[in-house]
Amino acid sequence: MEITKRQKQVLDFIRQEIRGKGVPPSVREICSHFGLRSPAGVHRILKALERKGYLASARGKKRSWRLAEGVPAGRGIPVLGRIAAGLPIEAQQEQAEELPVDCTLFGSEGCFGLYVRGDSMEGLHIADGDIAIIRPCGDVEQGEVAAVMVEDVLPEATLKVVKKGEGRIELHAANPLYEPLVFRGKEAGRVRILGRLAGIIRRS
Secondary structure, three states: OOOOHHHHHHHHHHHHHHHHHOOOOOHHHHHHHHOOOOHHHHHHHHHHHHHOOOEEEOOOOOOOEEEOOOOOOOOOEEEEEEEEOOOOEOOOOOOOEEEOOOHHHHOOOOOEEEEEEOOOOHHHOOOOOOEEEEEEOOOOOOOOEEEEEEOOOEEEEEEEEEEEEOOEEEEEOOOOOOOOEEEEHHHHHHEEEEEEEEEEEOOO
16 A cells, blocks of 8 residues: 655654664654654554554554564565566666565675566576566676666666677577577677576565
């Protein structure tokens, strides 16, 4: 369920405090952080977040608000949009959702997810509808799978096997129906690696 900008700010602050101190902030601490004089407005925001399923409360306690079950405490994996396993498509930068999975399981606190669309990577058991978990990096080893954009040539993102030769970069599918994308000379310099594939999440 969608939340307002102010509700998100409060939710992010609660996550930050839980992550840093191990306990949620009190209503007074939330007021102080946002420069609010009255706790009434904070209570309204907290109640709204409870109705929308982001928070749960424990009555009678000073720090009564906690994240609802299934809501990550800020270390989940943000899913930013789509990536093609086929023809390149635009990589949306807006966060679509956050997976309740600790990102450190994939070796990086900065990893992110992208929805896979297409069948060009099915030879590596990467299917349409999967979520590709990407570990950010500027380069990959020969034969690794990466999320790639090609600046000023293909302004879209694609998931491919990266192969390198003298003066060229090749982006290969894992499906024989798709021809490799080959960039030579100056065009090779425009290939930008967003990150290497760290894993796949498939929802049943």
